[in-house]
Amino acid sequence: MSLNREVINVDCETVFNTLYDAVIVGTGVAGAIVAKELSQQGKRVLILEATVEKDFTLAGFQSYVETFYGAVEKNPNSPYPTNPNVQSPTNYQDYFVEQGPMTLSGSYTRVLGGTTLHWEAKTPRMLREDFKLYKTYGQGLDWPISYDDIEPYYRKAEYELGVCGDVDEQKKLGVEFAPGYVFPMKKLPPSYLDQKVSEKVEGTQVKLYDQDYTIRFSTFPQARNGEPNPDYDHGNGFVPHGVTTVHPVQYGERCQGNANCVPICPVQAKYDARRTLGKAFETGRVHVLYQAVAYKVEHNSENGHVTAIHYKHYKNQNSGEYTIGTARGTLYVLATNAIENARLLLGSELLNTSGMIGRHLMDHPFTLAWALMPEVTGTMRGPLVTSGIGTFRKGKFRRNQSAFAVDIHNDGWGWATGSPKGELEDAVDNKHKYGQELRQTLISRVSRQLLLAFMCELLPEYSNRVTIDPNYKDKLGNYRPVINFNLPDYSRRTLAYTRKVSRVIFERLGAEDFTHYDSRDPAYFVFENEGYVYKGGNHFSGTHIMGTTNKNSVVDTYLRCWDHQNLFLVGAGSMPTIGSSNTTLTIAALSFRVAEEMLRELNSISPNLQPATLPAR
Amino acid sequence: MTTIANDLRLIKTVDNLKNYLIAAMKIEHATIPPYMTALYSIKPGTNLEAFHIIRGVAVEEMLHLTLVANVYNAVGGTFEPNTALLAPDFIPKYPSYLPTGSTDFQVGLGKFSQETVETFRKIERSQHVKEDEPLVASRALEEYLFDIIGYQPNRSFYTIGLFYTEIIRGLFALDKEYQQKGENLFCGDPKRQITPEYYYNGGGDIIPVTDIDSAIRALTVIQEQGEGSTNDRIFDAERELAHDYRFQQILLGQYYVIDKDDPTTKSDQPNQPTGKHFTVDWDSVYPIKENAALSDYPDGSEVRQAALDFQSAYSEFLTKIQYSFDGHPEHLIPAVGGMFRLKEQANTLMRNPIPGTPGVNAAPIFRIDQPSLS
Numbered sequence: 001m002s003l004n005r006e007v008i009n010v011d012c013e014t015v016f017n018t019l020y021d022a023v024i025v026g027t028g029v030a031g032a033i034v035a036k037e038l039s040q041q042g043k044r045v046l047i048l049e050a051t052v053e054k055d056f057t058l059a060g061f062q063s064y065v066e067t068f069y070g071a072v073e074k075n076p077n078s079p080y081p082t083n084p085n086v087q088s089p090t091n092y093q094d095y096f097v098e099q100g101p102m103t104l105s106g107s108y109t110r111v112l113g114g115t116t117l118h119w120e121a122k123t124p125r126m127l128r129e130d131f132k133l134y135k136t137y138g139q140g141l142d143w144p145i146s147y148d149d150i151e152p153y154y155r156k157a158e159y160e161l162g163v164c165g166d167v168d169e170q171k172k173l174g175v176e177f178a179p180g181y182v183f184p185m186k187k188l189p190p191s192y193l194d195q196k197v198s199e200k201v202e203g204t205q206v207k208l209y210d211q212d213y214t215i216r217f218s219t220f221p222q223a224r225n226g227e228p229n230p231d232y233d234h235g236n237g238f239v240p241h242g243v244t245t246v247h248p249v250q251y252g253e254r255c256q257g258n259a260n261c262v263p264i265c266p267v268q269a270k271y272d273a274r275r276t277l278g279k280a281f282e283t284g285r286v287h288v289l290y291q292a293v294a295y296k297v298e299h300n301s302e303n304g305h306v307t308a309i310h311y312k313h314y315k316n317q318n319s320g321e322y323t324i325g326t327a328r329g330t331l332y333v334l335a336t337n338a339i340e341n342a343r344l345l346l347g348s349e350l351l352n353t354s355g356m357i358g359r360h361l362m363d364h365p366f367t368l369a370w371a372l373m374p375e376v377t378g379t380m381r382g383p384l385v386t387s388g389i390g391t392f393r394k395g396k397f398r399r400n401q402s403a404f405a406v407d408i409h410n411d412g413w414g415w416a417t418g419s420p421k422g423e424l425e426d427a428v429d430n431k432h433k434y435g436q437e438l439r440q441t442l443i444s445r446v447s448r449q450l451l452l453a454f455m456c457e458l459l460p461e462y463s464n465r466v467t468i469d470p471n472y473k474d475k476l477g478n479y480r481p482v483i484n485f486n487l488p489d490y491s492r493r494t495l496a497y498t499r500k501v502s503r504v505i506f507e508r509l510g511a512e513d514f515t516h517y518d519s520r521d522p523a524y525f526v527f528e529n530e531g532y533v534y535k536g537g538n539h540f541s542g543t544h545i546m547g548t549t550n551k552n553s554v555v556d557t558y559l560r561c562w563d564h565q566n567l568f569l570v571g572a573g574s575m576p577t578i579g580s581s582n583t584t585l586t587i588a589a590l591s592f593r594v595a596e597e598m599l600r601e602l603n604s605i606s607p608n609l610q611p612a613t614l615p616a617r
Numbered sequence: 618m619t620t621i622a623n624d625l626r627l628i629k630t631v632d633n634l635k636n637y638l639i640a641a642m643k644i645e646h647a648t649i650p651p652y653m654t655a656l657y658s659i660k661p662g663t664n665l666e667a668f669h670i671i672r673g674v675a676v677e678e679m680l681h682l683t684l685v686a687n688v689y690n691a692v693g694g695t696f697e698p699n700t701a702l703l704a705p706d707f708i709p710k711y712p713s714y715l716p717t718g719s720t721d722f723q724v725g726l727g728k729f730s731q732e733t734v735e736t737f738r739k740i741e742r743s744q745h746v747k748e749d750e751p752l753v754a755s756r757a758l759e760e761y762l763f764d765i766i767g768y769q770p771n772r773s774f775y776t777i778g779l780f781y782t783e784i785i786r787g788l789f790a791l792d793k794e795y796q797q798k799g800e801n802l803f804c805g806d807p808k809r810q811i812t813p814e815y816y817y818n819g820g821g822d823i824i825p826v827t828d829i830d831s832a833i834r835a836l837t838v839i840q841e842q843g844e845g846s847t848n849d850r851i852f853d854a855e856r857e858l859a860h861d862y863r864f865q866q867i868l869l870g871q872y873y874v875i876d877k878d879d880p881t882t883k884s885d886q887p888n889q890p891t892g893k894h895f896t897v898d899w900d901s902v903y904p905i906k907e908n909a910a911l912s913d914y915p916d917g918s919e920v921r922q923a924a925l926d927f928q929s930a931y932s933e934f935l936t937k938i939q940y941s942f943d944g945h946p947e948h949l950i951p952a953v954g955g956m957f958r959l960k961e962q963a964n965t966l967m968r969n970p971i972p973g974t975p976g977v978n979a980a981p982i983f984r985i986d987q988p989s990l991s
Contacts, residue, residue, distance in 0.1 A: 058665055058666060058669060059665050059666070062662070062665050066662060186814070227814040227950075228813055228814050229814070230812060230813065230814060237813055239813075251669060254950075256954075282877075
C-alpha cells in the first residue's frame with residue numbers, strides 16, 4: 001500500500017506560465033517511462049493527455065471492468081468510454097480512413113495509460129538477427145543499433161513491466177541474455193490446454209524451403225504478476241507491483257487466469273502504464289494536463305528547434321468546443337503511438353528531409369485457425385495465452401518469407417468467431433436448451449475449443465503509410481489518420497504457410513477443423529489459389545523509423561528527430577523492423593535509452609541549475 | 618530486550634514457545650472469518666473503497682498466519698493430525714473474545730456496518746507496556762479462550778501486539794540459552810519455509826525464518842502491520858497506514874494522507890484525515906444473520922445444505938493451508954485459490970433469505986468438519 005501525494009493536475013494557465021524541462025505528449029508506456037526517469041532525476045515534466053481524468057482511481061478502474069462485463073460485444077475497447085473528441089479506433093472505418101488496397105484495421109486505446117490498458121502483455125525480446133535483417137537475409141531494413149546496444153535496456157524494461165518467463169526456454173529460441181540473468185518472475189505455468197496440445201504435437205517435423213523444422217512449445221514471457229523468482233537480481237528477488245492509485249489502495253494480484261487479459265484484467269495482475277505513471281507522479285515534479293489534444297508542434301525555421309506544442313483543450317467530451325493552449329519546454333517528446341505520432345507530425349508541417357514521416361507503417365498481421373479438441377481441455381482457463389511455438393521466429397526461410405510466432409489461445413474461438421456468444425445463441429434459440437442441459441452443451445462446445453493464432457512479421461514498406469487529408473478531420477478539427485496499406489507477398493506467403501502448419505497440428509491432435517475464411521471479409525485475400533483472412537495485430541509501428549542519416553530515417557539512434565534536435569519521437573514508430581516480437585517491451589527498452597540521452601542533454605545545458613526551481617517564465 | 622529479568626518472562630522452554638506460536642496462528646486466523654463475513658456481505662460492485670480496505674487487511678492477516686508458521690517451523694514445530702489449524706478449538710465460536718484473552722469486547726460475524734467496523738478498529742488497537750513489566754494485566758474472569766501456558770490463568774494480554782512482544786522476548790532469551798549450550802534453537806528444515814514467491818497480493822512480505830534475526834523480522838512485520846503506529850502517529854515503521862486508521866477511514870469516508878518522504882511532520886494527524894472523500898453506502902449490504910449457526914437453518918432447507926457445503930469448503934481450505942505449512946510450501950498457492958470457491962459459496966448464502974425469517978439472509982458458518990462418529 002502506498003499513499004501518494006495528490007497528482008498534480010494543472011490548468012492551462014499554469015502550463016502556459018511554466019517552462020518545463022520536458023513536455024511529453026501521451027501517457028502510454030513510452031511517455032510514462034520517460035516521465036518517470038526524468039522526474040526521478042529532478043527534472044520538471046509536463047504530460048499532455050488527450051482524455052479525461054478518471055482512470056487513475058479504484059472506482060474509475062472498476063467502472064471499466066463493469067462496463068466490460070456488461071458489454072455484449074467484447075472488443076479491445078469495450079471497457080473504455082467513447083470520447084467523441086478523442087476517438088479510439090476499433091473497427092475498419094470508425095476513425096482510420098482506409099484507402100487500401102488492403103485494410104490495416106486494428107485498434108488502440110486513448111485513455112490514461114494508453115493501449116497498455118488493453119494490451120495482452122506478452123513481452124518477447126527481439127532476436128539478434130531481427131536487428132540486421134537486411135544484412136542477414138537481404139530483406140527489410142537494418143537497425144542502426146545492435147542487439148547488444150539495446151540488451152541492458154531490455155533488462156530495465158523487464159524490471160519495470162514485471163516480466164515473468166523462463167530464460168532457458170527463451171535461449172532455445174535464440175534469444176540472448178546476460179550471463180546468470182533470470183526474469184523477475186518465474187514463467188506462468190502452461191495451461192492444461194497447452195499440455196494437451198504439446199503432448200501430441202511437440203517434435204513434429206515440418207518443411208520450409210527444404211529445411212526441416214521441429215515444432216517445439218515454450219511459454220511466453222509476459223508482464224503479469226506471477227511467482228517472483230528468488231534468483232532475480234543476484235538473489236535479491238523481485239517484489240511484484242500493484243497499481244498504486246491516488247487513493248491508498250494498492251491492488252495487483254497474482255494472475256488468476258480470468259482469460260480476459262485483453263482488454264482488461266479485473267485483478268490488475270497485468271502491467272499497465274499507470275504503474276509507471278504512479279512512480280512518476282510520486283516525485284511531485286510531474287504536471288498533467290488532461291483533455292489537452294496536441295495538434296501542432298511549432299518550430300523555429302532557422303535552427304529547427306521545436307519551440308512549443310499547441311493543444312486544444314476541451315471542457316466537455318460531448319461537445320466539440322475547445323480553447324487553445326501552449327506548452328513549452330527545453331525538450332519535447334511525442335510518445336503517442338506510431339499512427340498518432342505520424343498524424344501529429346504531418347499536421348504540424350515539420351521538416352521532413354527524408355520524406356519518410358508516416359511511411360514504413362507496420363503491424364503484425366495474424367492468421368487464425370480453429371478446431372474442436374476430441375475431449376474437454378478446459379478452454380477459458382488461464383490468461384489469454386500461456387504457450388506457443390517459437391520455432392519459426394528465425395531461419396533461412398526469412399530470405400523468402402516472413403518469420404512468425406504461434407499462440408495457443410486459452411480463451412477459445414472468441415477472436416475468430418465471437419464465441420461463446422454464438423454458441424449460447426445456438427444452444428438457446430435453435431436447440432432450445434436450458435438448465436443443466438444448457439450448461440453441458442456449452443461445456444462440450446466451448447471447453448474443447450482450440451484457437452491457434454499465427455503472428456507474422458511485416459516488413460517496412462515505403463508505400464504503407466499514414467497521411468493526412470483536410471477532408472478528413474475529427475470533431476476537434478484534428479486530422480484523422482489516412483491509411484494506405486498492402487500486404488507484400490513476403491508476408492502473404494507466410495500467412496498461407498501457417499494454414500499448412502495448422503492443418504498438420506489439428507491432424508496430430510485429432511481435432512475437428514472448423515477454420516474457414518469468409519471471402520466477404522475486407523481482410524480476405526487469395527494466395528496461390530487459396531483464400532485467407534488476416535487480422536490486424538494492433539502493433540502499429542514504423543512511421544518515423546530510426547537510421548544512420550537524415551536521408552534514410554526520421555530519427556537517430558536516440559530517437560532524436562534529425563530535423564528538430566530537441567524533439568524525440570518515442571515509441572514503436574521509431575522501429576525499422578519488428579521481427580516476430582510484440583512491440584511493447586522493445587518500446588519500453590527504447591524509452592529508457594531515450595530518457596538517458598535526454599538527461600545527459602538536460603544536465604549539460606544547465607548542470608548547476610536545479611530545474612525544479614526554475615522560475616516561471 | 619534481552620536484559621529483561623527472567624522471572625518476568627512467560628516463555629521459558631521451546632515447548633512454551635511452540636504453544637505460543639500455535640496460539641498466534643489461532644489469533645491471526647480468528648480475525649479472518651469476521652473480515653470475510655463483512656467483506657462478502659457488501660453487495661458486489663458497491664462500497665469499492667471500503668471493500669478494498671477490509672480486503673487489504675484480511676490479506677495481511679493471511680500473511681501473518683504464514684509468517685507465524687514460518688517461525689514455528691524454524692524452531693522445529695510440526696503439525697500433527699487434528700492440531701494447530703485443524704484443532705477443534707482453532708476457530709473461535711463467534712461471538713468470541715479474542716484468543717489473546719482480552720475481555721473488554723467480543724468479536725462476531727456480522728454484516729458490513731458501522732458497528733462492525735468499530736469492532737475491527739478495536740481488534741487492531743494499540744497499547745504499550747514498559748519493558749520491565751510482565752505482559753499481562755490482572756483480570757478475574759473465567760471466560761477466556763487461550764490458556765497462558767503454565768501461568769496464571771486469570772491474566773490476559775491486552776492486545777495482539779503485546780502478545781507478540783512476549784514471544785519476541787521469549788525468542789531472544791531462548792536463543793541465548795541455546796547458544797550458551799552450544800545448540801541451535803532454529804533447528805527446523807529450511808525447506809519447510811514459505812518463501813516470498815508465495816505472496817498473496819501486490820506486496821511480497823513473506824520472510825523465510827532461519828535464525829533469530831529473521832524470526833524477529835517476521836514477527837515485527839506482524840506487530841507493525843497490525844498496530845504499527847506509535848506516539849500518536851497514523852503510520853507504521855514501513856510508513857504505511859496502520860490497520861486501525863485504515864478502518865477509521867471507512868467510518869469517516871475519507872482517506873488519510875501519508876507523506877512518504879517526510880512522514881513525521883507532513884502526514885495527517887490521527888482523527889484528522891485530509892485525503893480524498895469517498896462514499897460509503899451502509900445500506901448496500903445483504904441483511905445477513907449475525908453469528909449464524911447451523912441451527913438457524915431449517916432442516917432440509919437449501920440454505921442449510923449451502924451452509925454445510927461452505928463449512929466443508931472452509932475445513933478443506935484450512936486442511937490444505939496446514940498441509941502446505943507442514944513441509945509442502947508449493948501447495949500454498951492452490952490452497953489460497955480455494956478462496957475463490959469460498960467467496961462464491963458465501964455469496965450464494967448471503968443472497969438468500971432464511972426460510973421462515975423474512976428479511977434475514979443466510980450467512981456462512983466457520984467450523985471445522987468433525988469426523989463423523991462411527
